[in-house]
Amino acid sequence: MATQKLYAGAKLRDMRTRMGLTQKDFAAKLGVSLPYLNQMENNNRPVSTTVVLALAQEFGLDVTELSTGDSERLVSDMREALADPVFAEAAPPLADLRLTASNAPALARAFIELHRAYRQTHERLASLDEALGREDARMQASPWDEVRDFFHYCDNYIDAVDRAAERFATGQEPSQDIRVLALAQLKAGGVKVEFVQQAALRSYDPDVGILRLSARAAPETQTFQALLQVALLTQDKLLEATLDFARFQSDEARAIAKIGLANYYAGASLMPYGLFLAAAQECRHDLEVLAARFGASVEQVAHRLSTLQRPGAKGIPFFFVRVDQAGTITKRHSATRLQFARFGGACPLWNVHRAFETPGRFLRQLAETPDGVRYISLARDVSKSGGSFGAPVRRYAIALGCEVKHARSLVYADSLDLGQDSAFEPIGISCRICERKTCHQRSVPPLERRLTIKPNERGVLPYEVN
Known part of the structure; x- marks a missing residue:
């Protein structure tokens, strides 16, 4: 089987820009000519093995970061947006989408954002009778979707937050239970923790410094909520700096993202990266074994496994x-x-x-x-x-x-x-974007295929996909 060529022009440009290097200086460090680097950055040439090795040796780059994961993710998102009936007569071929994702990822994300805004406007118009007269009827990007996409394109791994949580969880005595550690951290900060009969999982009153956790919740949930409060109280500067980097469009999105980052910190404290990765590999990713070992729920373990994307490990x-x-x-x-x-x-x-x-x-x-x-x-x-x-x-x-x-x-x-x-x-x-022709669970036809309608025949579907 032939080795797939690696085109990563956008990532090379982004890396060079972050380091403040000119093309000439970057080419010299990589040991290639200026025209050759220019061709690689414009995806006219694949990234050579020599350049990959130079990136690893000269800059300590984890070469897996040059993979096409982001491009494929963008292509998938663009295909779904282009499956909207509004593009039925103008959808570009898949090859063009791949070129856009590789060469102009910022443009691809802008297109996805534009389509999302269009969808939200369309949905508002469909329920105009409800929206009329409301102050919040103006169109704006969904804060929830904006935050979801932030984590999505970070590979759900936030390095600074993950490492801070790992330091907190492993910097104490080796035998220190994370639940005990979380409660001790809160107590040291002047917070009194009470377990009460309440529906809310967690409620914190900053005026009196009392954190109330639901006595009805499972122990792993109580621990997680205590760690979440630790994140909000002790890691505010780190969370805010991460939010500044993300540049969210609304205060609502920023507020949702802050809770998301605090949740991330809690999960990373409950299951510290190095220890959790080693344990996962040892037990061959047995969710129940990991849940018992780290005092977590099966869902928490499964979610944590999907975040193990630290460069180099x-x-x-x-x-x-x-x-x-x-x-x-x-x-x-x-x-x-x-x-x-x-x-x-x-x-x-x-x-x-x-x-x-x-x-x-x-x-x-x-x-x-x-x-x-x-x-x-x-x-x-x-x-x-x-x-x-x-x-x-x-x-x-x-x-x-x-x-x-x-x-x-x-x-x-x-x-x-x-x-x-x-x-x-x-x-x-x-x-709408699935090309399977004989799926018995298909709900709507694929937009990129023509249909044949036979009035005198009926198969699994009332049409044939060509």
Whole structure:
């Protein structure tokens, strides 16, 4: 099999700009000519092995950062945006999208943002009777989507926050329990912690310095919420500096992101990077073993596994997703080539939907996406009790997976026939951009294909995809 050429012009330009080097100086450090560097930065030439080695030796670059993960993610997001019926007659070919993602990633992100604004405007117009007269009826980017995309394009790994949490969790006595450490940190800061019968998981009164945690919550949830409050009280400068770097468009997005960063700090403290990565590799990523070892929930462990993308010490690139009973994606992240629909639910053929039918059990699935990439996916239901009789129970399903080439590092791959083509089920991302012709669960036709309608014939679908 031929080795795939690496085009990373945008990343080379960005790296050179961050270091304040001219093309001439950068070329000299890499040991190439100025015209050759210029061609690489414009993706007229692939990045050579000599340049990759020079980047690693001269600048200490983790060469995996030159991979096309961001480009593929942008291509996936653009394809979904272009699946909107408004582009039915003008959708560019896939090759053009790949060129845009590689050569002009800023333009690609601007296009995605523009389409998102269009979608929100369209939805507001569809419910104009409700929006009329409201002060907040003006169009603006969804703060939630803005924050989601921030984490999405950071590979869900925030280095400064992750390392700060690791220092906090491992800088004490080796035997120090993280729950005890969190409560001690709060006490040292003048905060009194009370466990009370309340519906809210966490409530902090800064005027009297009292943190109230729900006595109804599971122990791992209580610990997580205590660590979250530690982050808000002791890491404010770090969180604010990270928010300044992100440049969010609204105060609401910034506020949501700050809670997201505090959540990140809590998870990274509960499961410190180095210790957690070593433990995950040792037990072959057994979620239940890791949950017991680190005093975390299965969902917390699965989410943490999807963040192990520290340069120079990366774990397996996982995807992680959580869906509700309606199939709506409530959490999503992918460090793999598999991307999730930005609008609507996940593919109905995916095992995450079947997890609701088998509570308390792990479901395994070998799956193949339309681009031919194969994955192993693990799904399980997650119920969150309200803590008292009559309180509503929130039910979700989570899925964690990776490309099948990493399957041998997962205990869940044992006994699966990885070499049998028929063992892999076909899944997609969104019906509008999925090119499968015979899917029995298709809800709408693919926009990039022509249809044939035969009034006298009816198969699985009322049309044929050409």
